[in-house]
Amino acid sequence: MTSERVIIKNQFGLHMRTAAIFARAAASCRSTITLISGDKRVNPKSALFLMSACVKCGDEITLICDGPTCEQDMRFLLDTLENGLSEEPEVPK
């Protein structure tokens, strides 16, 4: 089992679009995954559960992966958070 703390960098955090992308990534992992944000613990394989956690920009979350592939799953998820949530500007400046 591995556990990592990450700070969310996306401007709007894990809202609908980015939650969906991350949930899809999490769902593709064999490990059991838990995401902790504040006092909320959710299964991030569901975009709906993830959205209900209201993870915002700057929030620190804890990711836990459990299972035989937990190491590579964690790396994959961290990479997704770092690089895979490409954001089109939602609110044009």
Add this chain to the structure above:
Amino acid sequence: MTEIQAGLIASPGIVLGRARLLLKEARVPADGSILPQEAENELTQYDLAVETAVGDLEQLAEKSAVFAAYVDLLTDFALRESVEQNIREKLQNVQLAVYNAVEEFRALFLSTSDSYMRERSDDLLDIRERLLCALQGDGEIREPLYQEPHILLAESLTPSDTAGMNFDSALGFITEKGGVTSHIAIIARERSIPALVGVTGIMQNVSDGDFLILDAAGGRILLNPTPELIAEYRQRQIRMHREQAALQAERAPAVTRDGRRVLICANAGSISAVTRAIFQGADGVGLFRTEFLYMDGDGIPGEEEQFSTYRESAMQAGKEITIRTLDVGGDKKLSCLNIGREENPFLGWRGIRVSLELREIFSTQLRAILRASAFGKIRVMYPMVTSLEELMEANKLFEQCKSALDQKNIPFDRDIKSGVMIETPAAVILADELAKHTDFFSIGTNDLTQYVLAADRGNLKTAQMCDPFHPAVLRCMQSAIRAAHACNIKVSVCGEIAADPRATRILVGLDIDELSVVPGSVGIIKRAVRELHYGRSKKFAQKLCLLSSSSDVSAAMADTKTQMLPK
């Protein structure tokens, strides 16, 4: 004629036209409970409905991230679990099970304090419609929308509503629900279509075919307006278009006639000033003053509070923002810092001196700035530097702060640049040394002028002597800029002179890379730069720097035949 005060301006502008109402009836789930042995069949129907709905979205999902997200929501296992539970345990038929499951999630989103998340509850309505449509076997759910130009009114306009829309005929949008981050607001802004949202009850007040004026500038709707009002608004509409076009042109980069680009940034001392600056077309924030954080009377601001402010400022700016570390002194006192009475506050304990002595406070500020650099392009700048030792010490502390963050795995921009303010004679004289150990200069001409001319501009007897066009000051700037460029680093000017259009020619001619001005002057200075010829400005500036008196400089500035003042 009726006037309706509108809810929120989602997208600005003025349009006049015929109202067309989009009436949608939310699907109602079929009534009735099931027998336990029918549960399996109901669940299968759900899976088939999901497949259908996803198939309908395939095309749209390729082009739009919103619809791609809808596909993910439709296939969300949490939704399925909830539907399954309703079918098996509560013996609800599949339509009712779907209706209630979605309702549960909607309630969850509506209960958060995050307004953005609350609006996502409407996305769930869209998804529910699609599922119920697939379950009720209706096929096409889109009614054809109107083809002639019209103002569209609806209770809400979801991504599905606008998916097939012909925006060419949409003059404007008015919805009863929604906020400024709802989908229709975003689309309206992207397409520059005026829109008002949150106009409760409008569907009751307007009939299909009514002529109305949508004033999404003042925030009102005029129903069946008088001919006079129509004429007045048409004029305003024309004016707005002209102003918007002019503003677009103004916000473009400032480039001289012979192609030299000068960054015109803005000074700001608060987050709202940053927003104003960017609205005025600033290429960035050239000077972000941080004193306001220390002045609200609550004592020294903590790292979290500072981090949050710097991050928001950087995100509001969307462009490079240069944060100046705490710059206080005998004249700019702080209640939380004991500076005490000084005989000569301008020559006293101020600027970087205070920070280097109060290292904890300095480190806190630096760490907050570093953390914020993960969210936007930030540069750091040290004020009142008078020696190489000060710069080296500040650099060392900056590196220590970076290490401390690294140890805790807290991200920051590894390429973050730090620079110094050139505002003292010592800094000008040592500019070549300083340039080797820093990433950029920013010339603070207000203080530089005072120190170089040994004159207090707050003193009535000496205020006149504080002439920023004094040859001594010009030569100082020239020298500092040369020293910087010799080391390949850039220079900006952030004093009052930067906002003086008479000075633009000289500053550009002295090879300045960036000017940072009050937000209101961004447009004027950009225009001034566009009128210039860099090559000729160079010659002019060089000539000025060889003159020996203020009066010679004034004469040269007034005399020139190619003098061009912005209109």
